[in-house]
Amino acid sequence: MMKLQIVLVIVGLAAPASALGAHVAPDILENLELSPTTNILVTFKNARTASIAARFDALNLRSREARLNTLHAMYKDHADTIQADVLTLLKKAEGVKKHYTSQLWISAEIIVRDVDKEIVEQLRYHPDVESLLAEEFFPLLDTVEEFSYVREGDANITNLQWGVQRVNADAVWRNGYNGQGIVVANIDTGVRHTHEALFSNYRGTITGSHNWNWFAPTQRTAIPSDKIGHGTHVAGTISGSQFMSKKVLPVLLSFQDPSNMCYVTGTVNGIGVAPGSQWIACRGCDGIFCSNFDLLECGNWVACPTFTDGTNPSCSQAPHVVNNSWGGERGDTFYNAILATWRTLNIDGIFSAGNSGPNCDTVHSPSDRPDAISVASTTVDDVISYFSSVGPTIDGRMKPDFACPGSDIVSASHLADNQYRSLSGTSMAAPHASGVAALIRSRNPSFNTNQVKAALIRGVRAITPSGRTCGGVPDSVRPNHHVGAGLSDASAAVQVIV
Numbered sequence: 001m002m003k004l005q006i007v008l009v010i011v012g013l014a015a016p017a018s019a020l021g022a023h024v025a026p027d028i029l030e031n032l033e034l035s036p037t038t039n040i041l042v043t044f045k046n047a048r049t050a051s052i053a054a055r056f057d058a059l060n061l062r063s064r065e066a067r068l069n070t071l072h073a074m075y076k077d078h079a080d081t082i083q084a085d086v087l088t089l090l091k092k093a094e095g096v097k098k099h100y101t102s103q104l105w106i107s108a109e110i111i112v113r114d115v116d117k118e119i120v121e122q123l124r125y126h127p128d129v130e131s132l133l134a135e136e137f138f139p140l141l142d143t144v145e146e147f148s149y150v151r152e153g154d155a156n157i158t159n160l161q162w163g164v165q166r167v168n169a170d171a172v173w174r175n176g177y178n179g180q181g182i183v184v185a186n187i188d189t190g191v192r193h194t195h196e197a198l199f200s201n202y203r204g205t206i207t208g209s210h211n212w213n214w215f216a217p218t219q220r221t222a223i224p225s226d227k228i229g230h231g232t233h234v235a236g237t238i239s240g241s242q243f244m245s246k247k248v249l250p251v252l253l254s255f256q257d258p259s260n261m262c263y264v265t266g267t268v269n270g271i272g273v274a275p276g277s278q279w280i281a282c283r284g285c286d287g288i289f290c291s292n293f294d295l296l297e298c299g300n301w302v303a304c305p306t307f308t309d310g311t312n313p314s315c316s317q318a319p320h321v322v323n324n325s326w327g328g329e330r331g332d333t334f335y336n337a338i339l340a341t342w343r344t345l346n347i348d349g350i351f352s353a354g355n356s357g358p359n360c361d362t363v364h365s366p367s368d369r370p371d372a373i374s375v376a377s378t379t380v381d382d383v384i385s386y387f388s389s390v391g392p393t394i395d396g397r398m399k400p401d402f403a404c405p406g407s408d409i410v411s412a413s414h415l416a417d418n419q420y421r422s423l424s425g426t427s428m429a430a431p432h433a434s435g436v437a438a439l440i441r442s443r444n445p446s447f448n449t450n451q452v453k454a455a456l457i458r459g460v461r462a463i464t465p466s467g468r469t470c471g472g473v474p475d476s477v478r479p480n481h482h483v484g485a486g487l488s489d490a491s492a493a494v495q496v497i498v
Contacts, residue, residue, distance in 0.1 A: 163405030179274025188231030240272030273435025327364030354389030377406025459493025
């Protein structure tokens with residue numbers, strides 16, 4: 001999957017950088033030739049936050065709430081200081097021509113939507129501005145076309161879902177841990193929050209408000225929604241209720257054509273790995289593509305949730321785990337600052353490895369980043385799914401970290417509150433891992449992110465090798481570049497001592 005970019009050849013629009021002040025991405029100039037406005041990211045010369053992170057670490061804060069609030073305050077104060085003049089400029093310009101400004105407190109950058117040439121020129125020559133970058137789009141990790149029919153009476157719809165059983169989640173439940181006390185965020189297409197499997201443990205249902213529980217960066221909608229269903233399906237696999245009644249089950253045959261469905265009846269039980277957890281969501285993907293600006297805003301929101309309109313941050317509302325079933329080009333570093341901040345704040349960032357397998361060197365970003373927890377996909381036969389992306393990373397590191405079920409996964413549908421469907425992809429594997437992470441945290445509430453990651457990687461078992469080799473490592477050896485350490489086993493993971 002590659003970033004989508006408009007590629008046009010326009011001669012004479014860009015002069016040497018030394019003559020123009022701040023660097024301006026060519027796409028910005030090209031976009032302004034096609035439209036009166038565009039969206040930009042403003043970076044600053046003094047935005048480096050390494051010294052702030054070091055000062056924060058030196059505080060050695062133990063309380064989760066204190067860590068969340070203190071780091072946000074330190075980063076926000078830094079961003080406010082270095083951006084003051086530019087924010088004043090933008091505020092003044094807004095009185096003439098409407099645009100929308102979003103401050104990214106983690107990286108001390110600013111997203112400005114609907115800016116015209118005049119504002120771009122003013123920012124280009126501002127002494128505090130380092131560069132102006134264009135909006136880019138990442139593909140949502142499309143589910144893979146599967147022609148598998150679910151019939152009434154099949155074990156995979158009359159009992160716990162096979163993926164839930166395969167990661168041994170039910171064994172952990174029997175010991176009294178089902179994700180209780182843990183909040184999991186979902187950066188995706190949104191969620192149908194009224195679905196019968198999701199309504200009761202949506203944190204907004206419990207608190208009686210969507211504030212701090214739902215955010216749509218571009219639309220700023222007040223109520224959660226999901227136009228294509230990817231995020232709803234993912235949320236169901238993480239936190240879906242344990243038992244549902246007999247319902248209509250639409251089985252999606254083609255992700256690109258939602259009308260191409262087979263309708264059957266059956267009893268759907270246990271779609272969620274951590275049914276005792278609560279969930280919140282941020283819409284980073286509007287349709288089948290994800291704006292890097294929306295993804296950046298969601299990354300900031302996860303670390304310090306706000307009202308649905310972006311105001312009133314409350315960092316104590318941050319989740320413990322965040323699922324990311326999206327990705328782009330290998331080796332992309334645009335999410336590094338967010339990943340580092342999540343790790344510092346002990347928020348576990350779980351990512352799908354990608355659906356570009358079975359060839360080597362196909363694992364996507366940010367899944368290939370050191371601070372990301374990367375998840376491959378397996379089938380009901382305990383072999384790697386044919387589509388699952390494979391390592392190593394560009395710099396030779398071992399990725400993915402481990403694997404979870406991702407083929408023929410039944411979960412909640414966005415089409416009705418009592419409908420379910422079957423999808424396949426590493427997008428379905430990552431939420432199994434997020435659910436297991438919630439179980440680990442439920443059993444070990446004092447764990448930090450490094451400990452959760454270690455438990456996830458060590459709490460695994462072997463799967464049937466495919467006989468392939470990548471990065472010089474055969475998949476009969478563990479860890480390997482196909483399924484990492486192996487197939488996730490929640491029962492073993494919650495008992496890992498780290």
